Amino acid sequence: MLFPILETKARRILSPVSGFLAEAGFTHSLSPARNCTYGCTYCYVPTMRVQGGLRPDDWNHWGEFTTFKTNARELLKRELAGEQVIYCSPLTDPYQPAEMAQNLMPEILEAVYIHPPKIFVLQTRSPYILRDTHLLQAVAEHTDLRISFSLTTDNDRIRKLFEPRCQSIADRSEAMRALRDAGLNVYATLAPLLPCDPVELVRLALDVTDNNILCDPFHTRQNKPRGATTREAGFRILEAQNLTQWLDPANEAAVLATMKTEVEAAGRQFATGPKAFSWLAQPLIHQTSLAASTSSAPALKERSSPPTRRRAKS
Numbered sequence: 001m002l003f004p005i006l007e008t009k010a011r012r013i014l015s016p017v018s019g020f021l022a023e024a025g026f027t028h029s030l031s032p033a034r035n036c037t038y039g040c041t042y043c044y045v046p047t048m049r050v051q052g053g054l055r056p057d058d059w060n061h062w063g064e065f066t067t068f069k070t071n072a073r074e075l076l077k078r079e080l081a082g083e084q085v086i087y088c089s090p091l092t093d094p095y096q097p098a099e100m101a102q103n104l105m106p107e108i109l110e111a112v113y114i115h116p117p118k119i120f121v122l123q124t125r126s127p128y129i130l131r132d133t134h135l136l137q138a139v140a141e142h143t144d145l146r147i148s149f150s151l152t153t154d155n156d157r158i159r160k161l162f163e164p165r166c167q168s169i170a171d172r173s174e175a176m177r178a179l180r181d182a183g184l185n186v187y188a189t190l191a192p193l194l195p196c197d198p199v200e201l202v203r204l205a206l207d208v209t210d211n212n213i214l215c216d217p218f219h220t221r222q223n224k225p226r227g228a229t230t231r232e233a234g235f236r237i238l239e240a241q242n243l244t245q246w247l248d249p250a251n252e253a254a255v256l257a258t259m260k261t262e263v264e265a266a267g268r269q270f271a272t273g274p275k276a277f278s279w280l281a282q283p284l285i286h287q288t289s290l291a292a293s294t295s296s297a298p299a300l301k302e303r304s305s306p307p308t309r310r311r312a313k314s
Contacts, residue, residue, distance in 0.1 A: 003037045004065040005098050013075035014086065023274040025281030026087045026121075030076075032104050034067045036092040038125070040163040042192055042234030044219055045091050062231075066098045076111035084117035085281050095126035097165065109135045116143035121280045123189070125150035127167050127175035133182050140184060146280050148189045148214065149176045153196040154204055161237050162194055169204075176208040187280060190259070191216035192230070195243050198255045202262040202270075212269040214276035215259065217252050 014028040021029060034055070036043070039062060046062040057065075069075075088094055094105055109132060112120050120143050122129070122136075129136075129147070139145050149172065153159055156169050166172075180186045188205035193215055205213050219230045238244050245251045256272065263270035271279075 003098055005102060006065060006067040007070045008034075008067050009071045010069040010075060012079065013069060013072050014079045014084070017087070017090075020274055020277070021087055021090065024277035025085060027083070027085045028087070028117075029090050030072075030086050030088040030108070031091040032069055032072055032089060032094055032108060033092045033096070033098075034069075035062060035065055037066050037096045037098045038093055038163065038165050039064070040166065041237060042162055042194075042218070042230045044230060046231060066092070066096065068098075068102050068104050070104070072104060073107040073111045076108065077115060080111065080115035080117055082116065082118060085119040085121075086117050087121050087123065087280070089123060093124050093126055094122060095124045095128040097126075097128070099126075100128055100131070106132055106135055109139050113139045113142050119144045119146065119281060119283070121146045121148055123148045123150070125152075125163075125166055125172060127171050130175055130178055133179070133184075136179075136184055137182060144185075144283065146185045146187060147179055148187045148280055149179070149209075150189050150191060151176075151201065151205055152190065152192060153194040154201040155194075155196055158195050161241065162234060173204055173208050180209060185211070185284075187211045187214055189214040189216075189276075192218045193255070194218070195238075195241075195246050198258045199262055202259050206263065206266050206268070212271070212276075212279050213259075213263045214279065215256065215270065215272045216276070217256070217272065218246060 013032075014030055017026050017029050036045070043062065088108075094108075099105055113135070116139075120139065122145070124147070136145065136147070151169065151172060152163065154169060159166065159169055167175075176186050176188065186209050188209045188211075190201060190205060190213065202213065218234070235247075238246060260270040269279075270276075
């Protein structure tokens, strides 16, 4: 599927965080674009509207186009600092489908390599991240890099209903395995938790990662009375598929308890909300050395030039 790809010059690229991310321990967020061409039905971002830095076209046409912040690298040269704990990205997947044409993330990774923050977290659901494996390995030698990879269900039929543009669960889990095998620090983030077999989903997450398991339930006004919430399209799918039990707090509690038991039986920890995401933001006691996997940092400029781009209208 082809999407309009627009461009803009941002005034800033790093934003101080508040609320959920601040409670988890992050200091800044980085969003390389506005709007996301994955366009997941449940995505909470368009419900944030101006509070999420969006414009009316973004929330009224979510997933139909994206606008890249093409001066991200130049801004990062000025804004990055050694004490920062950065979450990339709360508002769009940094490896959304349009990124494969735009090639903005290699520029961002180069800036992080040169001006490393304390911790840099990439949040994605995209196997497209494998394109930048060698750059990620280089960045991980200079900063504490964590990759939080979203697994929402173990059932690909459910995945197709809620996130039809996303890659299959099998492809995502194999990407996680490949990143881990490349020596990178990968976390499974079961968020938002879609209808699933909770034991099978946990076992899949345990199989392709070595870290604690993060989870965040489907957002409803019962479990999240304020702030961003699930889009109506996500609720409509639950109703149409007779899956509304997944909105029941009692069912949610039972599912989470089952998952927690399974994870702890494997010798790891399981949590939801800011406590879970704090594992991404807290320094690790023991860092995995990448010296054995890379003899030296690769030449970061040796990559193909990005395709011709067109400017967004002002």
